[in-house]
Amino acid sequence: MEKVLAENGVQEIKLLAAINDEHEGVIVELSEPMSKEVLALMLKASIAQWRKQGKRGIWIKVPIEMANLIEVVVKEGFWYHHAEPKYLMLVSWIQESTHTIPANASHRVGIGAFVMNQNREVLVVQEKNGIFQKMGVWKFPTGVVDEGEDICEAAIREVKEETNIDTEFVEILAFRQSHKALFGKSDISFLCLLQPVSFDIQKQELEIEAAQWMPLDEYFSQPFVQKNELWKCSFDICLTKIDKSYSGFSPVSIASNLSNEKSYFYFNNRDLKWQ
Amino acid sequence: MEKVLAENGVQEIKLLAAINDEHEGVIVELSEPMSKEVLALMLKASIAQWRKQGKRGIWIKVPIEMANLIEVVVKEGFWYHHAEPKYLMLVSWIQESTHTIPANASHRVGIGAFVMNQNREVLVVQEKNGIFQKMGVWKFPTGVVDEGEDICEAAIREVKEETNIDTEFVEILAFRQSHKALFGKSDISFLCLLQPVSFDIQKQELEIEAAQWMPLDEYFSQPFVQKNELWKCSFDICLTKIDKSYSGFSPVSIASNLSNEKSYFYFNNRDLKWQ
Numbered sequence: 037m038e039k040v041l042a043e044n045g046v047q048e049i050k051l052l053a054a055i056n057d058e059h060e061g062v063i064v065e066l067s068e069p070m071s072k073e074v075l076a077l078m079l080k081a082s083i084a085q086w087r088k089q090g091k092r093g094i095w096i097k098v099p100i101e102m103a104n105l106i107e108v109v110v111k112e113g114f115w116y117h118h119a120e121p122k123y124l125m126l127v128s129w130i131q132e133s134t135h136t137i138p139a140n141a142s143h144r145v146g147i148g149a150f151v152m153n154q155n156r157e158v159l160v161v162q163e164k165n166g167i168f169q170k171m172g173v174w175k176f177p178t179g180v181v182d183e184g185e186d187i188c189e190a191a192i193r194e195v196k197e198e199t200n201i202d203t204e205f206v207e208i209l210a211f212r213q214s215h216k217a218l219f220g221k222s223d224i225s226f227l228c229l230l231q232p233v234s235f236d237i238q239k240q241e242l243e244i245e246a247a248q249w250m251p252l253d254e255y256f257s258q259p260f261v262q263k264n265e266l267w268k269c270s271f272d273i274c275l276t277k278i279d280k281s282y283s284g285f286s287p288v289s290i291a292s293n294l295s296n297e298k299s300y301f302y303f304n305n306r307d308l309k310w311q
Numbered sequence: 312m313e314k315v316l317a318e319n320g321v322q323e324i325k326l327l328a329a330i331n332d333e334h335e336g337v338i339v340e341l342s343e344p345m346s347k348e349v350l351a352l353m354l355k356a357s358i359a360q361w362r363k364q365g366k367r368g369i370w371i372k373v374p375i376e377m378a379n380l381i382e383v384v385v386k387e388g389f390w391y392h393h394a395e396p397k398y399l400m401l402v403s404w405i406q407e408s409t410h411t412i413p414a415n416a417s418h419r420v421g422i423g424a425f426v427m428n429q430n431r432e433v434l435v436v437q438e439k440n441g442i443f444q445k446m447g448v449w450k451f452p453t454g455v456v457d458e459g460e461d462i463c464e465a466a467i468r469e470v471k472e473e474t475n476i477d478t479e480f481v482e483i484l485a486f487r488q489s490h491k492a493l494f495g496k497s498d499i500s501f502l503c504l505l506q507p508v509s510f511d512i513q514k515q516e517l518e519i520e521a522a523q524w525m526p527l528d529e530y531f532s533q534p535f536v537q538k539n540e541l542w543k544c545s546f547d548i549c550l551t552k553i554d555k556s557y558s559g560f561s562p563v564s565i566a567s568n569l570s571n572e573k574s575y576f577y578f579n580n581r582d583l584k585w586q
Contacts, residue, residue, distance in 0.1 A: 059440065100391060103382040110378045118494060119394035120415070125494070136517075140395070141416040141496040142458035165334065183417035183497055184490045210560065210578035214567075215459045219393060219400070221416040222458055224499070242411075266567040269576060273583050282582040283558055285485065292489075292541040301544060303485035304579070307557040308548050 049081040059136070061093035062086060066102055075108045083112065087130050093137055096126045144217060145181040146225040147191040150274045151203055151232050157249035158274075159232070161198055164245045173260045174250055178225075186300055188287045191228040199247045200238035203230035207284035208302055209273050212266065227270055229277060229284065283307060324356040334411070336368035337361060341377055350383045358387065362405050368412050371401045419492060420456040421500040422466040425549045426478055426507050432524035433549075434507070436473055439520045448535045449525060453500075461575055463562045466503040474522045475513035478505035482559035483577055484548050487541065502545055504552060504559065558582060 054062040064082075066075075086094060096109050100122050114126040118140040129135035151159040160174040168175055179194030181187055188205040195203050206229040217223035239247040252275070261267045276282040285302035288310055292299070303310075329337040339357075341350075361369060371384050375397050389401040393415040404410035426434040435449040443450055454469030456462055463480040470478050481504040492498035514522040527550070536542045551557040560577035563585055567574070578585075 100385055103385045106381055107378040110375055115396045116375060116394035116399055117396075119391035119399060120495075121390040121392075124391055124394060124399060134517075138493060139419075139455065139457065141419050141494070142456065143418045143420050143499075144414075144416050145418050145497075145499070180414060181417065181497075182414065183495070185497075187488055210576060212565075212574060212576045213462055214572075214574040218413060219416070220458070222420075222456075222460075224418075224420070242409075264567055266565050266576060269563075269565055269578075269585050272585070273578055276583045280582075283579055285560070288544075290487075290541050290544055292539060297489075299487060299489040301485060301487045301541060303544075303548055304558055307555075308551045310544050310547070 049077055051085055052078050052082045054082070054086075057093070057095070059093060060091060061095065062091050063095040063097070065097045066099065066105060069102065070105075072105060072108050075105050076111070079108065079112050083128075083130055090131075092129060092131050092133070093135065094128045094130055098124050098126065100124070141221075143222045143224055145187070146178060146223065147181060147187060147194060148176045148178045148225060148227050148270075149191050149195045149203075149230050150176055150209070150227065151195060151201065151230045152252070152274075152278065153232055153235060153249055155249070156252050158252055158255050159195070159199060159201060159237075159247070160250045160255060161239070161247045162245040164243055169245065171260055174248075174255060174258060186287070187226055187302075188228070188300065191226075191230055195230060198240050198244050200234075200236070200240075201232050202234040203232050205287065206231055207286045209277060209282070209284040210270065227273065229274070324352055326360055327353050327357045329357070329361075332368070332370070334368060335366060336370065337366055338370040338372070340372045341374065341380060344377065345380070347380060347383050350380050351386070354383065354387050358403075358405055365406075367404060367406050367408070368410065369403045369405055373399050373401065375399070416496075418497045418499055420462065421453060421498065422456060422462060422469060423451045423453045423500060423502050423545075424466050424470045424478075424505050425451055425484070425502065426470060426476065426505045427527070427549075427553065428507055428510060428524055430524070431527050433527055433530050434470070434474060434476060434512075434522070435525045435530060436514070436522045437520040439518050444520065446535055449523075449530060449533060461562070462501055462577075463503070463575065466501075466505055470505060473515050473519050475509075475511070475515075476507050477509040478507050480562065481506055482561045484552060484557070484559040485545065502548065504549070 052064045054064045057063055098106055106124060109126050114128040117125045117127040127137055161177055162174055163169050177195050177198045181190040192203055192205055195201055209227045209229055211224055211226045213224050215222045237247050256271055283304045283306040286305045287300040287302050289298045290301045327339045329339045332338055373381055384401050389403040392400045392402040402412055436452055437449055438444050452470050452473045456465040467478055467480055470476055484502045484504055486499055486501045488499050490497045512522050531546055558579045558581040561580045562575040562577050563580060564573045565576045
């Protein structure tokens with residue numbers, strides 16, 4: 037650890053170990069247990085030093101085992117940036133200028149899966165909990181896209197989990213963005229077309245009350261669907277896709293030379309064939 | 312506050328005020344300052360009571376002013392769920408069953424804006440910081456979609472902020488999902504087509520080094536673009552859109568009878584005209 041002269045010029049105080057980031061800021065990860073008093077002294081001395089060096093955003097990551105130290109960091113003017121199960125990230129801006137700290141993750145992402153067999157029957161489920169259960173609505177399988185998971189993989193996984201049907205991903209037909217969803221976050225839900233490659237339904241026990249292949253007409257005639265403009269439009273898109281001509285967005289794996297990693301780029305590849 | 316007999320049958324301990332949620336759980340918002348010792352007693356007694364009642368997920372919201380109380384909650388087996396600048400939300404599952412606590416927001420969402428004038432010039436910027444600055448790349452205006460903000464509104468706002476050009480939103484041409492972005496979150500970036508309605512550029516001071524209308528050929532001939540498969544594909548989509556025929560997804564404001572609020576549904580409304 038670095039040491040500097042304290043303001044009285046006599047006592048030496050250790051500084052916190054920090055890594056520079058790419059935006060003239062520093063990142064501190066607390067890992068060695070210490071008392072609140074020691075952290076308070078080190079943090080004050082470190083901030084003074086960083087300020088002299090022209091540093092701007094200061095990030096401090098506190099593991100959950102050191103939850104007792106959070107109040108010390110807060111007292112020095114830090115606020116919460118984000119938290120994951122095992123740590124809390126705090127941040128502060130130590131210059132006079134307006135801060136340019138990037139926002140925390142803002143969206144949850146979900147999928148709804150349209151899966152039809154050769155008899156023009158659609159794969160539908162009834163849920164055990166929540167608002168749809170009370171109304172007895174038969175609905176497309178839906179679910180949440182996990183952090184780090186591709187949308188197309190999530191759709192295949194959710195259909196498999198809820199009904200045990202194996203599918204191949206075809207394309208994204210549409211998506212909806214809504215706000216003030218769970219925990220006040222925004223939400224993007226992708227309507228996906230998948231092709232079944234197995235047909236024997238075995239419903240999941242935990243969350244699914246029932247699952248079946250249902251004739252398209254019967255699905256569409258449900259009062260709930262009839263009254264819901266969004267669901268009617270979604271179904272209209274599905275029908276247009278299977279009976280007429282509708283281009284959604286297909287996933288194409290493409291590299292960016294910034295990351296060197298491939299990721300999925302979704303676009304209308306009927307209108308633009310890419311290699 | 313409710314009171315119950317403590318396990319020794321003699322002393323009464325107050326229970327924490329809690330609201331039931333829709334999933335057999337409860338939500339506690341700490342608001343009255345209290346000592347760590349008092350909270351520890353109340354929390355233990357409350358958990359015993361909730362367990363008897365069959366409650367499952369327990370949520371505790373701790374405002375930043377009460378950061379000193381976090382360690383007490385952690386000691387009772389709670390973990391961090393999410394944090395916003397002024398509070399930390401902790402959660403615990405007090406039954407034997409597998410927990411079904413929903414994940415925290417998982418994605419950051421961004422836009423890139425393709426804006427072309429009548430002379431086949433594209434609106435491009437050079438940034439002041441970051442990786443593109445070092446390489447001197449001219450790029451489309453880009454930015455982050457805020458929590459609660461519509462994607463189409465964010466695209467218009469970012470173009471206005473960076474270049475002072477007013478635009479109308481046309482459609483989403485494509486999007487990319489990538490992983491392990493900032494803070495380990497996933498990222499979805501939408502490539503948007505916008506129509507300019509003003510043409511005098513005035514660049515933003517804070518983040519933009521330069522901005523201009525650049526001939527399409529000149530943009531495309533930049534070495535960085537030539538080497539980047541993702542950027543080449545994006546540009547190819549833009550060219551197909553303006554010179555041939557390409558359908559992206561357009562925003563249509565649609566109500567869902569679950570929320571009673573309208574939100575944007577994005578789909579190919581060349582192939583499906585909706586009302």
